[in-house]
Amino acid sequence: MEMFRRIFSTAAFLAAFAATAASAQIELKFATDSGDRDSPSGKALAAWANAVKDGSNGEIDVKVFYQNELGGQLEVFDLFVAGEVDAMISWPSTSYDKRIGILNTPYMVTSWDEALDAYKPGGWANGVLNTVFNDIGLKYFGAWPEGFSGVASRGSYALDLDSAKGMKVRTPPLFPFPQILESMGYQTAAIDWGEVYTSIQTGVVDGDAGNVIYWDYEYFRDVLDYYVRTKHTFVTGNLLVNLETYEELTDEQKKLVEETAIATMEAQFVAAKAEDEHYVQLAVESGMEYFELTDEQLAPIVEKVRAEVWPQMEPDVGKDVMDLIRAEVD
Numbered sequence: 030m031e032m033f034r035r036i037f038s039t040a041a042f043l044a045a046f047a048a049t050a051a052s053a054q055i056e057l058k059f060a061t062d063s064g065d066r067d068s069p070s071g072k073a074l075a076a077w078a079n080a081v082k083d084g085s086n087g088e089i090d091v092k093v094f095y096q097n098e099l100g101g102q103l104e105v106f107d108l109f110v111a112g113e114v115d116a117m118i119s120w121p122s123t124s125y126d127k128r129i130g131i132l133n134t135p136y137m138v139t140s141w142d143e144a145l146d147a148y149k150p151g152g153w154a155n156g157v158l159n160t161v162f163n164d165i166g167l168k169y170f171g172a173w174p175e176g177f178s179g180v181a182s183r184g185s186y187a188l189d190l191d192s193a194k195g196m197k198v199r200t201p202p203l204f205p206f207p208q209i210l211e212s213m214g215y216q217t218a219a220i221d222w223g224e225v226y227t228s229i230q231t232g233v234v235d236g237d238a239g240n241v242i243y244w245d246y247e248y249f250r251d252v253l254d255y256y257v258r259t260k261h262t263f264v265t266g267n268l269l270v271n272l273e274t275y276e277e278l279t280d281e282q283k284k285l286v287e288e289t290a291i292a293t294m295e296a297q298f299v300a301a302k303a304e305d306e307h308y309v310q311l312a313v314e315s316g317m318e319y320f321e322l323t324d325e326q327l328a329p330i331v332e333k334v335r336a337e338v339w340p341q342m343e344p345d346v347g348k349d350v351m352d353l354i355r356a357e358v359d
Contacts (some may be wrong), residue, residue, distance in 0.1 A: 055282075057081065057115040057274070060094040062102040063266065064118075069300070070266060071095050073173065073293055074118050077268075080289040085282065110166055115274040116286070118173050118293075120266050123203075127345035128161040134346070135209045135261045135338055136331045137354055139177075144263050145298050148172035150291060153357050157350055158267070166272045170290035173266035173297050176305040179258040180215075181245035182236030183229055186255035186318075188326060190214040190333065198238035199225055204345070205338055209261050210238050212337040213330055226252065240264070241305060242319075246312040256312060257320045260327065261334065268294055 059078040064070030078091040099105050099114065106121055108114045123129045131137075137154070138144040147154035148171050155171060162169045180187070180198060187193035193214030200206040202219035210217045218234050228234045229252045237245055241264050242256050268290045275283060313319050322330075335358075343351050 054088050055278075056090045056092065058092050058094065058113070059116045060099055060105055060109070060114045061096060061118045061266075062105045063120050064096050066093075066095050068096075069297075069304070070118050070173065073297060076296075077116070077118075077289055077293045080292070081286055084285045084289065089282065089285075109269070109271060112166075112271050112273050114271070116270045116290075117268075118266050119269055121269075123345070125165045126161055128347060128350065130204070130342065131157060131161065131346050131350060131354075132265065132267075133203070133205060133262055134342065134354060135205070135212075135334045137358065138263050139260050139327065139331070141298065141302055144172065144174060144265075145295075147357070148174075148265070149294065150287075153353065157353060162267075162269060163272060168270045168272045168275050170268040170270070170287060171294035173268055173294060174301045175243070175264040175266070176241040176301055177258060177260040178239055178241060178262045178264055179245075179256055179260070180210075180236060180238040181240070181242070181249065181253045181256045181317075183252055183254050184235060186257055186320065187214065188257060188320060188322065190330060196235045197233075198236045199228055199234045201239045205342055206239055206262075208338050208341055209334060212334045213259065213261065225249065229253065241308075242312055243305070243308045246308050246315065246317070250312065250315050250317060253317060255318050255320070256309075258322060259330065260322070261330075 059074055061070050061074045066075065075093050078093045082089055082091045099108060103122055103124070105114065106119065109117050109119070110125065121129055138147055146152055149155060150171060155169065159169045182196065182198065185196060187196055190213065197216040197218060198210055199220045200210050200217050202221060207217040207219050215238065220228050220234070225237055226249055229236060229249060236253065237249060245253060245256060270286060275286065278286065309319055339351055
């Protein structure tokens with residue numbers, strides 16, 4: 030009798046397990062093009078994917094892929110647009126649509142509260158980005174922010190337009206980053222990431238201009254003396270889903286994917302701000318001097334950059350989009 034009970038219990042467990050496995054009607058692939066499983070973006074991706082799986086009552090299974098596991102950045106985005114990847118935390122190239130460059134618009138927002146209001150569902154930037162991403166078959170949920178960029182330098186620093194004139198800084202080799210820093214008064218050199226340390230060390234440039242403080246502290250702190258938070262760009266990834274995949278979901282499943290994406294965004298706004306403040310403290314403790322520009326110090330820089338760089342973006346982003354941005358920030 031005891032043996033019968035054990036056999037029956039085992040059979041019942043296996044039957045229940047098989048039923049649960051069979052009830053997973055959909056398998057979704059979640060990926061990020063920037064970050065391994067232990068990175069902030071990797072952990073956030075896993076949390077989003079698991080929230081979808083756990084909230085689906087067994088209807089959805091997920092597989093998670095981290096940086097380089099499916100190929101390079103452009104290869105993974107190709108798979109995403111083709112529907113071979115279903116959801117991403119992504120830093121997409123403008124090669125699919127130049128309007129994605131709206132993400133690099135200088136001084137589009139200048140505070141964390143402004144950024145959240147703009148990028149969350151119902152926000153004006155969210156609406157613009159959804160239009161752009163929809164055109165390449167993707168749905169945009171919101172931002173996955175890293176923070177506001179600044180200028181990290183060696184030997185000297187600039188807090189205004191005039192004092193920037195004698196300095197040469199590295200920018201990412203992408204439009205409109207050199208144009209932004211030149212409008213701010215700097216000389217620029219567009220240099221790939223792998224050559225930044227040597228370029229600062231040997232004096233080719235006086236510093237790096239295009240990152241949140243984490244990157245300059247983590248990789249270049251022994252060749253840098255100053256970090257000035259100029260806020261010229263808001264650095265953010267994007268929470269996206271393949272539109273065809275999304276449309277094939279039930280209404281409840283769509284709601285689950287969207288609500289968990291929004292929760293991921295909101296959590297990152299809190300975490301990124303705290304992490305940024307943490308790295309400011311670490312940078313100061315390591316010997317770097319940190320400057321946060323006041324609204325009064327920023328005002329003439331913001332006015333000049335918007336006046337000079339925004340018109341240069343119109344051929345790529347579109348005058349209608351730039352006019353919308355102007356209307357929102359005025």
